[in-house]
Amino acid sequence: MKVVVIGDALVKSETLIEAVKEMAFAKDQALDIAVYEWHSELSKDEFQEHILAIERGGPEAVEIPEGILADLPEADYLFCHYAPISKAMLEAGKKLKLIGTCRGGIENVHVETVRELKLPFLHVIRNAEPVADFTVGLMYAETRNIARAHAAIKNGKWEKSFANDPYKTILPNLTVGIVGVGYIGKQVIERLNGLKVPVIVYDPFVDQQRVQSEGLLVEFVSDLAELFQQADIISLHMRVTEETKEMVNQHYLKLMKPGSYLINTARADLVCKDDLIKVLAEKKIAGAALDVSWTEPITADDPLLKLDNVTLTPHIAGDTIDAIPRSPFLLKKVVNDYLAKGYSDMEVR
Known part of the structure; x- marks a missing residue:
């Protein structure tokens, strides 16, 4: 079972890996987890520039993680936070069963290609x-x-x-x-x-x-x-x-x-x-x-x-220290719910 995860400055790849290991498909199966980073070395303030670029221009307006296209053809699952999931990435993932992002917005995903490929896509409202x-x-x-x-x-x-x-x-x-x-x-x-x-x-x-x-x-x-x-x-x-x-x-x-x-x-x-x-x-x-x-x-x-x-109150309802860093575990819950039921309210159709 091959899984590709992409960490960034706000959600670490290590946390994504922990969440993946608790997903239902990981039980009793050997996992091959390929790890990529998307500006993970930046501070939160520095990362805002890349957030703004992807929110304005979508996944095609920014660079994808270097080398990821070589791993995607054999990948069964792809998970990230803010990293782009571009048209080229989706088309390369010939074996993908599901992709998931641990954020509410979907600007970083080429949704038109997701729909064309009829690929299950789950996201979460992280806060x-x-x-x-x-x-x-x-x-x-x-x-x-x-x-x-x-x-x-x-x-x-x-x-x-x-x-x-x-x-x-x-x-x-x-x-x-x-x-x-x-x-x-x-x-x-x-x-x-x-x-x-x-x-x-x-x-x-x-x-x-x-x-x-x-x-x-x-x-x-x-x-x-x-x-x-x-x-x-x-x-x-x-x-x-x-x-x-x-x-x-x-x-x-x-x-x-x-x-x-x-x-x-x-x-x-x-x-x-x-x-x-x-x-x-x-x-x-x-x-x-x-x-x-x-x-x-x-x-x-x-x-x-x-x-x-x-x-x-000054728009602080979702503001906790763990809402974003721990969001992969919320994604895990949504993925497991989807695998058990065959549907999810957080599936983009």
Whole structure:
């Protein structure tokens, strides 16, 4: 069994090798692992230049690891982080059964060739678990006033009364509505299931039976309006597209209960800022917690800063010391899931 791994400045080849050895195909088989490096000698700051080049121009705009084309014809699997997987590399890999990258973006892969060759391609949202943890943390912080109580004390005030006083209760007494049941959404659901919090979800693009077969305890609702009407906490986990940009606007915000909260650890542009500020200022909902901002960093005159029912953090939900370096082990989990089930939500088709 031949496996090719490519390390870089952020994810070491040694970590990729460790993860490969824990993949299901490696059991009871001798592994021949060919190791390549893509600017692994650079510092993180120096590596940013190459990240920018590949994100702007794709895998054909940068050089591939020297000598790799000689190893690929006999390779069964190819794994990397940010290194390019070019058209020439894919066409050279005549025996490839699967390729995988341990990052969410796919700019470094020649996806058109992947599709032409009908080659299974898996990737991971490498900071999914940190974002899911942080999302649940924001639910606690906003509903129980943790951050604003701390801020008050730091400013010399001993506050024990807050804007959401009529609605304060424990998390299991609240129903959380998840919009977007992708990889991060599922991670949030897993955590809420463990906390015995009722969960309803809306995602027209997922297979409901598949989600429920994975052991997630959720109730699907038929449309987005129903979720906004029923949920006490609404958490957004979608990508920004032409269809989803400012999707959460006054139409849906007006459907929310007076004691409900909006949580956003995805992208600011999913929400119409003016409409959200209006419902918060008028106390039409209990509060919001936002890890993303329409302008980063947020400006000193931003009206959000004047509100007493919003928790703001500076886009740090996915920021942990191990999210990127340990991402090969998240890829291992996705690969093993794919090998067991024959499908994966993280497969690019």
